[in-house]
Each structure stands twice: as C-alpha cells, then as structure tokens.
Amino acid sequence: MMNRFDYIRRNYTELSCELETIAARVGVCPPTLVCVTKSGSDEELVALAGCGASDIGENRTSELVRRHGLLSAAGFSPRMHQIGTLQSNKARLAAPVASLIHSVDSESLLRELSRQAVRLGKSIPVLLEINSAEEVQKGGIMPEDAERFLEKTLTYAGITPCGLMTMGPATEDKEEIRKYFRLTYRLFDDLGSRYGFGEKPILSMGMSDSYSVAIEEGSTLVRVGRRLFKKD
Numbered sequence: 001m002m003n004r005f006d007y008i009r010r011n012y013t014e015l016s017c018e019l020e021t022i023a024a025r026v027g028v029c030p031p032t033l034v035c036v037t038k039s040g041s042d043e044e045l046v047a048l049a050g051c052g053a054s055d056i057g058e059n060r061t062s063e064l065v066r067r068h069g070l071l072s073a074a075g076f077s078p079r080m081h082q083i084g085t086l087q088s089n090k091a092r093l094a095a096p097v098a099s100l101i102h103s104v105d106s107e108s109l110l111r112e113l114s115r116q117a118v119r120l121g122k123s124i125p126v127l128l129e130i131n132s133a134e135e136v137q138k139g140g141i142m143p144e145d146a147e148r149f150l151e152k153t154l155t156y157a158g159i160t161p162c163g164l165m166t167m168g169p170a171t172e173d174k175e176e177i178r179k180y181f182r183l184t185y186r187l188f189d190d191l192g193s194r195y196g197f198g199e200k201p202i203l204s205m206g207m208s209d210s211y212s213v214a215i216e217e218g219s220t221l222v223r224v225g226r227r228l229f230k231k232d
Helices: 008-024 042-050 061-073 088-094 107-120 143-153 174-195 211-216
Strands: 032-036 055-058 081-084 098-104 124-130 160-167 203-204 220-222
Touching: 008 032, 008 042, 008 124, 008 160, 042 061, 055 061, 061 081, 088 098, 088 107, 088 174, 098 107, 098 174, 098 211, 107 143, 107 160, 107 211, 124 211, 143 160, 143 174, 160 174, 174 211, 211 220
Parallel strands: 032 055, 032 220, 055 081, 081 098, 098 124, 124 160, 160 203
Antiparallel strands: none
C-alpha cells in the first residue's frame, strides 16, 4: 500500500546512501546528516523522523522550539540543531532544546549562552562560525581571529566548543568553494590539535549543492534540506 510520504523515505534513503558512498570513496567515516526542515511541513517532518532521521536542523529559533515539542509529542527525540543565526535575546529559548548551536560568532552571544547554561545546570555545545570567504556582508569570525575567539570561548562557563562551521560563498562553482572548505579544515585541524574540540570534533561544512566537495575536504557534518522534500 502506497504511503503519501513514501517520497520522504526514498529521498532520505537515497541521500544517506550517497553520503556513505562519497565517504567510502574518500576513505573517511560518513558525515552526520542534519536534516534541514524549514521547507517541509509538520507532517513531512514527522514522516522524516519516522524514517530514522536523528538530527534535525532549524534556522528560526521559534521553529526549533515548536518542532521539538511537535516531535516529542509524536514520540520522537532527535537531536535538534540551531543552524541559523542565533540572536542573543533568543538564547534563552534555544538553550533548553538545542543539542548543538552552529553559528556562534560574537561575545554577546557567548555571554548569554553561558548565562543560560549556568541557569539550566548544563553544558551547551557550540560551533564557532568561520567567515571563510571573508565576506563583509556576512556573519562569522574572520579566519585570522578564530584562535583569539576560541580562547575567549573557553573562558565562559557552561560553553563547550565542539568545532567549527562555515557557509562558504554562494556560488555554483564547486572548485571555488573547495578552497574555502579547505581553509576551514586547516583551521579546524590546527585549533583542534592545540586546544581540543572534545571526543568527537565537528566540522560543519556543506549543504544541498556542496556536500560532496565538503566531505572531500574533511567535513564531519552536512546540512541538507530541500532535497529531502522533493516529490518528483
């Protein structure tokens, strides 16, 4: 009997297999797949969780919180990722539900997350966002400032830096984006060897159009959304 969400299972299975194939070709472990669900309905989100999706990413904090509740009510408990820009005044909402916050790039956000971590009596895992292409119109830490910012992060109670994240420039030229992924990997490797990023360091690079290059350049986590919800 056909299920109206069979396309979700097909897309999730095909993508998971493709990630495994790329990783095997490169000779690395398959990356963690964070399913970015902003383009999916609530019903599609529940269907995706039913397929085994264990990591769910949301850009908007209000949706992160709401969909965490939705999935919990449906009997699922995936790891929830705050992947978009997190405003300091929304840290109080994200802190109780986010398993990982991907885009930390300011001391004001560090300060507020630390305050929430202490209030909740927990450690909050974070990734430092690197502006690898040094685009002034975008957020993120410039590569030359990454070590200083990591040292500052380590002074805040309740904050656990687990690695780095980068977006790279908006381009369809995979070789152009490759050099920025490569730069971020070198920074990740250097800082990780000298400061440590915990037992399972995370390098979050690669989205729907760039995850193949990202895996080739050392990404341990990719963020893919719209491909999971296509019906054709």
